[in-house]
Amino acid sequence: MAEAKKKVLSGAGLRGQIAGETALCTVGKEGAGLTYRGYDVRDLAENCQYFEEVAYLLLYGHLPTQSELDAYLKRLHSMRDLPQALKEVLERIPADAHPMDVMRAGTAVLGTLEPEMSFDEQLDVVDRLLATFPAILLYWYHFSHEGKRIECTSNEPDIGSHFLALLHGKSPNALHREVMNVSLILYAEHEFNASTFTGRVCASTLSDLYSCITGAIGSLRGPLHGGANEAAMDLIDRFSSPEEAVEELRAMIARKDLIMGFGHAIYRDSDPRNEVIKGYSKKLADEVGDTVIYPVSEAIESFMWEEKRLFPNADFFHASAYRFMGIPTKLFTPIFVCSRVTGWAAHVFEQRANNRIIRPSAEYIGEDERSVPAIDKR
Numbered sequence: 001m002a003e004a005k006k007k008v009l010s011g012a013g014l015r016g017q018i019a020g021e022t023a024l025c026t027v028g029k030e031g032a033g034l035t036y037r038g039y040d041v042r043d044l045a046e047n048c049q050y051f052e053e054v055a056y057l058l059l060y061g062h063l064p065t066q067s068e069l070d071a072y073l074k075r076l077h078s079m080r081d082l083p084q085a086l087k088e089v090l091e092r093i094p095a096d097a098h099p100m101d102v103m104r105a106g107t108a109v110l111g112t113l114e115p116e117m118s119f120d121e122q123l124d125v126v127d128r129l130l131a132t133f134p135a136i137l138l139y140w141y142h143f144s145h146e147g148k149r150i151e152c153t154s155n156e157p158d159i160g161s162h163f164l165a166l167l168h169g170k171s172p173n174a175l176h177r178e179v180m181n182v183s184l185i186l187y188a189e190h191e192f193n194a195s196t197f198t199g200r201v202c203a204s205t206l207s208d209l210y211s212c213i214t215g216a217i218g219s220l221r222g223p224l225h226g227g228a229n230e231a232a233m234d235l236i237d238r239f240s241s242p243e244e245a246v247e248e249l250r251a252m253i254a255r256k257d258l259i260m261g262f263g264h265a266i267y268r269d270s271d272p273r274n275e276v277i278k279g280y281s282k283k284l285a286d287e288v289g290d291t292v293i294y295p296v297s298e299a300i301e302s303f304m305w306e307e308k309r310l311f312p313n314a315d316f317f318h319a320s321a322y323r324f325m326g327i328p329t330k331l332f333t334p335i336f337v338c339s340r341v342t343g344w345a346a347h348v349f350e351q352r353a354n355n356r357i358i359r360p361s362a363e364y365i366g367e368d369e370r371s372v373p374a375i376d377k378r
C-alpha cells in the first residue's frame with residue numbers, strides 16, 4: 001500500500017504524464033517555447049495582424065491566405081448578433097454574478113437554441129461562439145450595470161476591437177486594437193492545460209461541443225488557471241509604490257502565500273508569452289502616463305525571481321495591460337475565454353477524429369471491504 005501511495009503522489013496532478021497525442025501545440029519543449037501547429041507564438045504575435053488568422057490556423061489547419069482571411073472575417077462579422085431569447089436570459093442575470101458564470105450560462109443557453117445536431121456542424125458552432133462571446137458578456141454587463149440594451153454588432157473588423165467597441169461604446173485606437181489582437185493570439189492555445197483537458201474528457205464521451213466548452217470555461221475560471229489574471233490585478237492594486245510591494249511580498253512569501261500570476265506547471269524558467277505582453281503593458285503605461293501600476297508590477301517580478309526563482313506567467317502583465325485599456329478587472333478572464341475557445345474546439349475536433357473514452361484509474365486508499373451495519377448499530 002505504501003509503495004502504491006508513493007506512486008500516486010509522485011504523479012500528483014498527472015504532472016509529466018503523457019495523456020494523449022496532439023498536433024496542435026508544444027509547450028516547454030526542450031525547456032522553453034510555445035508553438036501552434038509548428039509556428040512560434042512570438043512569430044505569430046508579431047506577424048499576424050488579426051487574432052482571426054490564428055483562430056483559422058487552429059480550427060481550419062493552416063494560416064489563411066488574404067482571401068481566406070477576408071472571407072473568415074466577413075463570416076464571423078455576420079454571426080455576431082444574439083438571438084432575442086438569449087438576450088432575455090442575459091437580462092435576468094444579476095449584476096453581481098461572476099462574469100465567467102455569465103460566459104458559461106451564455107454558452108449553455110446558445111446550445112439549447114442552436115444545438116449541434118451532428119459533428120458536421122462543429123466549425124459552425126465554434127465560429128458562432130467566437131463571434132458572439134463579446135456580445136454575450138457585454139450585453140449582460142451594460143444591461144445589468146446601467147440598464148442599457150446595447151447593439152450586439154459593430155463595424156469593427158476583428159473580435160478584439162469589437163470587444164473594446166462594445167465595452168467603451170467607441171472605436172479603439174490603433175495601439176489598443178494591436179494589443180487586443182496580440183493578447184488573443186497569446187492566449188489561444190496551450191496543449192493539455194486543465195481547461196483544455198476538461199474539454200477533451202467531455203469530447204471523449206461523444207458529447208456536444210457546447211458541453212465541452214461549458215466545462216472548459218468552468219475549469220478556466222479558477223484562480224490557479226485563467227482566473228489568475230484577475231487575482232494578479234487584485235494583488236498589484238494593493239500597493240501604491242514598488243517599495244511597499246516588496247515589503248508586503250516578503251511577508252507573503254514568509255507566510256507561504258501563493259503569488260498570483262507567477263509560476264507554471266510546465267515552464268521552468270520563463271513563460272514565452274510574458275515578454276510579449278510585458279512589452280505592450282509598458283507601451284500602454286507610457287500612453288496613459290502610469291507611474292504606479294507598471295513599476296509595482298516590475299518590482300514584484302524582480303523580487304519573485306530573486307527570492308523564489310519564480311517568473312511571471314502569461315497572466316501577470318496581462319493584468320496591467322487590460323487595466324490600461326480601461327477594462328474592468330472582473331472582465332479579464334472572460335477575454336481569455338474569447339481566445340481559448342479556439343484551442344478548446346481544435347482539441348475537441350482532434351479528440352473526435354481519433355476517439356477513445358478517457359477513463360483513467362485511481363489507486364484505492366480507503367477502508368478494506370466491510371459489511372453494512374443495521375441502522376441502530378452505526
Ligand SMILES: CC(=O)SCCNC(=O)CCNC(=O)[C@H](O)C(C)(C)COP(=O)(O)OP(=O)(O)OC[C@H]1O[C@@H](n2cnc3c(N)ncnc32)[C@H](O)[C@@H]1OP(=O)(O)O
Binds near residue numbers: 256266
Ligand atoms: C494561464 C495560466 O493558467 S498560467 C497559471 C496561472 N496561475 C497562477 O498564476 C496561480 C499561481 N501559481 C500557481 O499556483 C502554480 O505555480 C501553478 C498552479 C501555476 C503550477 O502549480 P505546480 O505545477 O504545482 O507548481 P510547481 O510544482 O512549479 O511548484 C513548485 C513550488 O513552488 C511553489 N510555487 C509555485 N507557484 C507559486 C506561486 N505563484 N507563489 C508562491 N509559491 C509558488 C509551490 O507551492 C511549490 O512549493 P513547494 O515545493 O514548497 O510545495
Ligand SMILES: O=C([O-])CC(=O)C(=O)O
Binds near residue numbers: 193
Ligand atoms: O498550461 C497551463 O497549465 C496553463 C497555461 O499557461 C495556459 O493554459 O495557458
